Amino acid sequence: MNEVFQKGKQAKRASYALAVATTEEKNDALLQISQQIISDQEIILKANKLDVAAGEKDGLDKSVLDRIMLNEERIHAMAEGVRQIVTLKDPINEVLEDSVLQNGLQVTKVRVPIGVFGMIYEARPNVTIDAATLALKTGNAVILRGSSSAIHSNKALVSSIHRALEKTTITVDAVQLIEDTSRETAKHLFQLNEYLDLLIPRGGQKLIDTVIRESTVPVIETGAGNCHAFVDATAKVSMATDIVMNAKLQRPSVCNAIESLLIEKNWFAENGKALLQTLHEAGVEIIGEEKVVEVFPEAILATEEDWGTEYLDLKISVKLVDDVTEAIEHINTYGTHHSETIITEDATHKEMFLNGVDSSSVYHNASTRFTDGFEFGYGAEIGISTQKLHARGPMGLQALTSTKFVIKGDGQIRE
Amino acid sequence: MNEVFQKGKQAKRASYALAVATTEEKNDALLQISQQIISDQEIILKANKLDVAAGEKDGLDKSVLDRIMLNEERIHAMAEGVRQIVTLKDPINEVLEDSVLQNGLQVTKVRVPIGVFGMIYEARPNVTIDAATLALKTGNAVILRGSSSAIHSNKALVSSIHRALEKTTITVDAVQLIEDTSRETAKHLFQLNEYLDLLIPRGGQKLIDTVIRESTVPVIETGAGNCHAFVDATAKVSMATDIVMNAKLQRPSVCNAIESLLIEKNWFAENGKALLQTLHEAGVEIIGEEKVVEVFPEAILATEEDWGTEYLDLKISVKLVDDVTEAIEHINTYGTHHSETIITEDATHKEMFLNGVDSSSVYHNASTRFTDGFEFGYGAEIGISTQKLHARGPMGLQALTSTKFVIKGDGQIRE
Numbered sequence: 001m002n003e004v005f006q007k008g009k010q011a012k013r014a015s016y017a018l019a020v021a022t023t024e025e026k027n028d029a030l031l032q033i034s035q036q037i038i039s040d041q042e043i044i045l046k047a048n049k050l051d052v053a054a055g056e057k058d059g060l061d062k063s064v065l066d067r068i069m070l071n072e073e074r075i076h077a078m079a080e081g082v083r084q085i086v087t088l089k090d091p092i093n094e095v096l097e098d099s100v101l102q103n104g105l106q107v108t109k110v111r112v113p114i115g116v117f118g119m120i121y122e123a124r125p126n127v128t129i130d131a132a133t134l135a136l137k138t139g140n141a142v143i144l145r146g147s148s149s150a151i152h153s154n155k156a157l158v159s160s161i162h163r164a165l166e167k168t169t170i171t172v173d174a175v176q177l178i179e180d181t182s183r184e185t186a187k188h189l190f191q192l193n194e195y196l197d198l199l200i201p202r203g204g205q206k207l208i209d210t211v212i213r214e215s216t217v218p219v220i221e222t223g224a225g226n227c228h229a230f231v232d233a234t235a236k237v238s239m240a241t242d243i244v245m246n247a248k249l250q251r252p253s254v255c256n257a258i259e260s261l262l263i264e265k266n267w268f269a270e271n272g273k274a275l276l277q278t279l280h281e282a283g284v285e286i287i288g289e290e291k292v293v294e295v296f297p298e299a300i301l302a303t304e305e306d307w308g309t310e311y312l313d314l315k316i317s318v319k320l321v322d323d324v325t326e327a328i329e330h331i332n333t334y335g336t337h338h339s340e341t342i343i344t345e346d347a348t349h350k351e352m353f354l355n356g357v358d359s360s361s362v363y364h365n366a367s368t369r370f371t372d373g374f375e376f377g378y379g380a381e382i383g384i385s386t387q388k389l390h391a392r393g394p395m396g397l398q399a400l401t402s403t404k405f406v407i408k409g410d411g412q413i414r415e
Numbered sequence: 416m417n418e419v420f421q422k423g424k425q426a427k428r429a430s431y432a433l434a435v436a437t438t439e440e441k442n443d444a445l446l447q448i449s450q451q452i453i454s455d456q457e458i459i460l461k462a463n464k465l466d467v468a469a470g471e472k473d474g475l476d477k478s479v480l481d482r483i484m485l486n487e488e489r490i491h492a493m494a495e496g497v498r499q500i501v502t503l504k505d506p507i508n509e510v511l512e513d514s515v516l517q518n519g520l521q522v523t524k525v526r527v528p529i530g531v532f533g534m535i536y537e538a539r540p541n542v543t544i545d546a547a548t549l550a551l552k553t554g555n556a557v558i559l560r561g562s563s564s565a566i567h568s569n570k571a572l573v574s575s576i577h578r579a580l581e582k583t584t585i586t587v588d589a590v591q592l593i594e595d596t597s598r599e600t601a602k603h604l605f606q607l608n609e610y611l612d613l614l615i616p617r618g619g620q621k622l623i624d625t626v627i628r629e630s631t632v633p634v635i636e637t638g639a640g641n642c643h644a645f646v647d648a649t650a651k652v653s654m655a656t657d658i659v660m661n662a663k664l665q666r667p668s669v670c671n672a673i674e675s676l677l678i679e680k681n682w683f684a685e686n687g688k689a690l691l692q693t694l695h696e697a698g699v700e701i702i703g704e705e706k707v708v709e710v711f712p713e714a715i716l717a718t719e720e721d722w723g724t725e726y727l728d729l730k731i732s733v734k735l736v737d738d739v740t741e742a743i744e745h746i747n748t749y750g751t752h753h754s755e756t757i758i759t760e761d762a763t764h765k766e767m768f769l770n771g772v773d774s775s776s777v778y779h780n781a782s783t784r785f786t787d788g789f790e791f792g793y794g795a796e797i798g799i800s801t802q803k804l805h806a807r808g809p810m811g812l813q814a815l816t817s818t819k820f821v822i823k824g825d826g827q828i829r830e
């Protein structure tokens with residue numbers, strides 16, 4: 001029996017025990033994990049060094065190596081993150097609906113765990129701790145499938161989790177790591193409907209696309225953010241500048257940074273050049289339509305492809321629009337339904353934009369950079385869903401739950 | 416450009432207009448449809464006759480022909496169903512969360528339409544009206560892909576819907592029927608991620624399995640019900656008999672009827688034979704494990720396969736169990752996570768069963784036949800979800816909605 005099937009089966013069995021674990025039992029397990037990764041930090045750092053060395057040998061990008069690398073500070077941050085999950089409210093057993101039917105049946109809809117979810121991810125060993133502890137908090141078993149570039153770190157971290165769980169009432173089978181990081185094990189997970197209730201990919205667009213295309217297990221799509229700012233005719237110049245600069249520059253490599261700037265034509269005529277100049281001076285490459293290049297010759301001429309591109313870099317595409325309607329249509333056509341903002345003083349345009357833009361998070365007069373589980377006060381984030389089913393936008397603990405109808409009677413039968 | 420792509424594109428565009436339609440506009444459209452199918456009933460019945468005649472010629476089962484067949488009474492029932500949807504509360508724009516962050520940002524989570532959903536279904540032309548009107552109520556556009564066996568009826572019904580919509584502010588593009596019922600159009604819908612937000616299959620297990628296997632568009636799995644009743648040691652004999660008889664016999668062909676009966680061994684020793692006799696006399700074939708056949712020789716010996724079989728017929732598999740724990744394990748192993756009931760007077764066993772059984776609807780001392788959107792008071796039912804994501808159990812209007820974060824600020828940027 002192969003590793004994926006075997007671990008899937010164990011996880012499924014563990015999930016039934018976890019589903020009836022108390023909040024205290026789950027929190028105790030989290031506290032043990034938090035302590036264990038601190039006491040095991042030498043072992044973990046030693047394993048991590050092997051991954052970093054292998055990555056350097058393989059010539060991985062510096063940014064990727066940075067994502068793989070752990071140090072004492074990062075391990076302490078992980079442990080602190082786990083302690084914060086302890087403080088969050090346990091969503092399991094929350095009563096969502098409760099009614100008594102005319103025939104006397106009591107119908108209650110309660111929140112329950114999903115069961116078993118799989119996490120497929122790249123590099124970042126901290127996802128191992130995040131996913132495992134968020135799973136335990138929500139009564140789920142988890143199957144972790146990290147990448148080969150962090151396999152030593154992931155093994156050390158999961159061993160540490162298992163050592164911690166052995167001191168608790170929670171079975172170690174609740175957290176499974178697939179140690180074979182070949183493409184076959186990922187493919188097997190895509191089809192493990194018998195034991196997997198959900199699969200969450202965390203990583204680049206290519207990984208996410210593959211999982212969506214090949215998985216028969218339900219998937220939550222997290223990912224690409226081709227986010228827009230629309231500067232309307234009545235936008236205050238200083239506010240528009242501050243928001244655009246923040247949304248583009250505060251952290252250009254993340255999904256909630258803006259990639260595209262739409263400017264109402266009259267506002268552009270008056271203030272466009274200055275705004276582009278400010279961006280340009282901050283090191284942002286302007287990729288604009290013809291009218292933009294006419295006014296701002298340092299800009300590069302945009303192609304059709306640019307409107308659909310997530311640069312994740314110091315680049316921004318710029319387009320003039322006639323009005324809010326054109327802005328909404330452009331965003332719905334080229335965007336990835338992640339986060340968009342309108343800067344305007346016009347109440348009608350504001351409502352048109354907030355209602356008409358089909359994205360997980362729509363802003364008025366604020367930076368798109370706030371789309372984040374922690375910023376929204378969820379105390380945790382599994383990822384940011386860009387699909388419409390089950391969860392949309394920043395996902396907190398609730399995204400890892402399902403519901404169940406509990407019906408209590410005294411002999412009712414249907415007529 | 417082929418039909419599916421073209422209609423998908425039109426539906427997507429229509430969905431943006433529908434998303435901002437008012438409750439009054441949507442209800443007006445529903446009332447017009449309700450009236451139109453009554454005034455068009457001659458045309459509809461004439462088209463339906465073509466389908467029934469073709470079905471008879473093709474030698475379709477009587478039960479299938481009955482599902483295809485329309486008459487005046489059924490058309491009036493459809494029209495009445497649409498009027499009832501008008502009376503339901505519009506779920507769109509419902510505020511689910513609302514908070515003001517420390518930085519002054521107001522974050523509101525509101526209910527919005529899914530966008531465009533596809534419905535792939537067999538025979539039953541009433542699904543055409545159901546799906547179209549539930550879509551309109553929830554602000555969604557819909558792409559209908561019925562089977563060739565009801566194509567004339569479906570065309571007539573959608574023409575009628577379009578005639579009705581022409582009298583309203585809602586675009587006719589909101590309801591699209593794929594007229595080419597070849598396998599290719601279904602396959603194309605499975606991959607229409609660009610325009611489809613959701614795909615719902617309604618029909619036999621084979622159709623549902625195909626959609627789950629081949630679709631890259633998110634799917635809601637509705638379907639198979641291998642439902643169980645567990646008669647515990649302390650079950651009252653008359654209550655157990657009434658519930659088992661009702662759950663098996665009131666309508667054996669539906670998904671919430673029981674297919675399998677688990678009986679605690681001591682209860683069986685005392686009352687098993689009488690219960691099996693009652694079932695047998697009502698025409699139910701008993702398919703039991705060896706100990707069942709020993710006591711009740713009319714029973715057929717069950718094979719391993721029987722425990723996982725949804726008969727949808729006057730048959731029931733019967734197994735003895737040592738206790739509630741064995742019953743829970745058996746159900747979680749062989750069931751389809753639909754509806755299960757425990758008949759017991761023991762409060763501890765009741766809680767163990769309700770918490771431990773991993774099904775959409777778990778009952779105590781009641782028939783499983785109540786798992787139904789109308790019985791649960793939702794006033795409508797899109798289907799019964801047996802998956803855990805997005806919606807589980809009977810799906811009302813909410814299952815056709817998503818959410819969106821609306822964030823209002825006065826210039827906030829992220830530090």
